[in-house]
Amino acid sequence: MIRRPGQADAELRLLVPNVAADALDDLQDLEPPPERDFTWDEVSDDDSEVSRIADDINGLAVSLDSLNSYNASYLGFSSVPTILRVIAHLSPRIRQVVPPSPETWKTSAPVGGSPESNASCEIDELSLINAYFLHVHPITPMIDEVEFRQRFADDAVPENHKTSWLALFNMVLAMGCFASGDSQFSKHHVLYKRALTHLNMSSFGSGHIYTVQALALYGGWLLHYLNKPNTASAVMGATLRMAVAMGLHRAQIPRHYPVHSQSAGHSSIITRIRTWWCIFCLDTWAAATLGRPGLGYWDPGTVLTSSTSSLASMDYGTISLTANEQFCKIATRIQERLVEMPLITSDEIHDFDTELLKWKGSLHVFLSDAQHCPPPLRVARAMLFCRFMTTRLTLYRPYLLSAAIHRKQWSAATQQGGALVSKCLEIARDGVDTIASDWFPNHMLCWNHAWHLFQIALVLILAAVSDTNGAEGERCNEYILKSLDILAQMEPFDAGATRGRRVIQLLRDNIRNREDSIPMVDFDVSNGLVLDLLDEEMMGGDAEWVNFLCGYN
Template identity: 35%
Template structure:
């Protein structure tokens, strides 16, 4: 048998050499006109088949581009830098490709054109599913179907072209097929760029519309492919010789059936085709034709090697993860990434067109060897330059890295893109061609899956190792045992790196005035920065403690005195995990870029006092090293890390910032130091439950701002030499305005519930800074800050009224409430529309709405407290004021506002750490109103007089509280461990609901109350003496309301 196979190989080689020599002689004497009518029809036919490649190129760049769109990532809850789901979305295409490759044998059964038709039809169906997907599993399923049928079409199409094209032009025609891969790539990236630019603010249209466009190419092919002639080689295999001869004559010799080339090609096909074999489903598992001889096995090996190497050449990583790679070297703008994607695709297309002709001129082997060497050099330079940028911040290295990324793409396109459909088809014999192409696609799919899916996993694992063991070599870590690794993790942190191990939060002895600053005792700063011990503390109350002092009224206090006695330990004892509950390592550039992205996405729109482009450029260059700049950077990173959901990374950046923001920064202050103080006092210290320290910091920041002259409008200059200088000056002036008004807003927002004087925060006779102005028509951030400043003008007046020792009059309260309503009604539509607002404005809009409701609540709730006080006196024989009085109307307004605030937060809250922190705080305050109303109604019903509220009112208040508790439960994953507002509300709801029946301690759940995280047996009697009671309420209600 071996001898027979050897003789068959020798005979086959001799036949090929004879056919080649004959073909050369015929072409020298009777060369057909390549511009004749038959060739023109062939070119037009090929152009439509090229759309199968365009379809494939469209998909590859489509997902790479869509992956950079914030709306797409937000809709499917995908992180910016990718995760396992991102890898699956990309890798499922390779899985579908492998499955589709198993059915390439069907091209030998019912023909090449039918396989192309069914493949394109299936792509249209898969496109419909992905475009309508409402969940990630549905999207992935659509991607699988799309890739399965795309492989059917994409495998049969080059096979069809190779068999239809004349031998002399086969390399150029079939090679051009794959160059249209880049046409699809350009089409996809351009479509995504245009949709993102013009439709980013219209929901999900910016990424769904490009998905629908994926139907264009396969749809056109479906319409016409069945009107095309079948492959002559397939017709010969089906014993349809006359049809095959007519097709060769029509397309190879311009209709001359007697041309010697027709006879030569017919003879060659008849010699290689086995007409007795009829393809069937059994061929799916019958692969003997691929290994039946040494020649077949060698051809199969070349086929597999070419397919595998083509996937592991680095092109998949560059094309799929180009947006992430660009982020890694400092390019963060979405528009810039999309433009570079387009340029990358155009460069690849031009290079592949050149390469498709060079392969016929230079030769296959020389082209492949040369381009492989060039790609190796390019990837090495890219890796070195990327390391230079990420490790040392070298911008030149970043630029060089981008250049060689594009050079790599051009070289790959020139050498490999044209050859991918030609070489696998040319290197195998006719009878093994279909199965060999299936093997080629199966191998490519497997390699591509490993390349895209596993690369994502490996990259994330490497990131975790770098996070846990910064600066450690993987080989060194592999040699250590578990105890050594834990010891390495447990090492003390240092200013330059290491692991931070903050102390877990310890509950205070009082839930009302709790020492809830879990960071206070972690020795992460000087004594003045830490919360004082409870017995020495006089005025640094946590925010919820202040609210509880104000809001818990006499009926609730009296009900609580009847609770059963419980036990509480004097000291909190914790077992510290050697790994820490959460850890923050020394920073790396990628993680810091992520924190900056979160800052600008979730914080910047509220107080936009930074110029984003300038800040990002300065951060990327790392040229500035002044203390003020470093303090600002670290505060941005601290607040951004909180917004990202990181538990403890902010501690590292806070410590770094504090080392730069000392008293000297006040003595030689500048705008950057002021902006850092705004973030410190306006956001960060409130997050750490240090409102009074924040109050002092913002006071110092205001003095610094006045010293810098920000309270006065800067003069207008017209002597600029260039428009660029004028633009820079305009930006500088606008940033000064925004910094002043941001500070004004932060100070007002933080002080409205403290009952303290405004201290001249705004004086129109001495301060004339203009309100923010947009830098361009799409600058909605200026609109947001302008509206916030106008709101704070009203809030400033509200704070001034409550800082006085006299009771606020109803007329003044109603006038201020009217001003607030007029302000809200006059808001720009972009700050009221919940459907089409830009994503960043959504953050500012929700903050504004919550503060609007809270300010109205502050104005009206004092009258509800007056009613509560009078209600307590009624039970002791005093006369009760009629509900129809003006005070009663204001109390009723307070109830309506509280219900509206709860409904708004329940409807519009967003799952993000910063926004949940804000929404939960205002939700807590709003819940105190129905709690007090229920307590008042319960007390009235137990007195000798009739109940002052109907049962329907009480049920409505309970409904609002239940809704709030449901929202708190949904918010829990994004809340801090020290946030006990839900527990407080739940306990108080149970207290007032048991008022009329029993006064046993109610349980929060069926298994126990777990008040503030403690089991029943550890509870003690709550220190209610901290709350106002009896006549003391009258003494404190006015200044603290």
């Protein structure tokens, strides 16, 4: 249940009796009401590096239409745009120094050429397949590698499976582009569009495991890379239903199969089990910071599919997927709880965090220790730890947002509130340090790392603007600078790193000039949403601030 603005909700109050009423109201009111006419437009043929970092969710480039008319997709209080609005509300100086023209934000693509120039280029299919199975497969090990390579070598696919195979084959090549470190990186434009010629509405009427896997790669990876998260969510929803129709949610290893059976039937069952949990994990990762639920963890009585930890094989894919499956079961429960209520109790936060830390302590040595991590798992391990840290941040960040909205010095707050904010900042510092030590020049990794680092840096910015003295004690500025340095190093590998660095730099340079004399604002729920007030106060007729948030390229 999601509380509507101004609605007296005794049931929610009973759930969190020790959370201040005003704090709960104000955070709930940072969410736009579901009655709004939410619309979005992610349909574009422009696949340039510049256009792909513009959407209404990730905060690097909020659209003009969504800010002025609220015609964006529904986002809850834990989303990035909410943090940006609160930061700007606390530091009006930012509106005075934003670039006067959208042209200032133009960012040239750091790698590769235009889609048109790549269309006529030679594509080394085998090297892209190798890149896929080296870096992408250990994260989402859906595909039977032996069978896939055999089909590729023989070029023999049954006619009734040909369309599904070609869709999957080209999606694998496109993902291989992201994972490669050579000039083929930018050829994904050609390859994913080639795959889409074999995926259309009629694909949903012809169920095949190849189709499900192709759609999972498209909705779980490619559309997020192209910054079309709402489209990605819709595709993943359809993919889940196809998987259920194929019975993947009930896939079990029969008892009569030998533990190390290599039979075709045994491999098929393992593939079905892995595909189900990959779909679940892909959707959970995507919903991490939207303030809205993903597909959700199905009740164990409904989902009978074997856990990946029950598979006898302990190859890299199984090790990685087992860790992600267990993590995502915890993360999904956290997401669903925070969708119900912004401020959960400190005891509940502690319980969730303890679960996450216990999960981390149970990881296979290949994942728990960077020194023992084999090369094929480096990208998978780095991404896993980023998600772990971002999920922990979403537990503690609401208390920082609450303190900021009320202009409270969280360093002098009650023991409970101050401790929660301090823990939030400790996790942020750990996140910066971890990314600094884990990142390496890989396009796919830098795309993900830059996104997580931007989120972490915004937490540090929010802390600095809300409590100068407290932020100094928590070394916020030091770690903001460290984040900027890491993003600068990643720029040759991802355009999002360039945009993220510029936004963080602008915020950091100007929050120091915050007008501390501004009186505390009393947010009255009955007089309108906090979100409405912030939008009116921050943007109004200020086209320069709108351009900054729009992030025009």
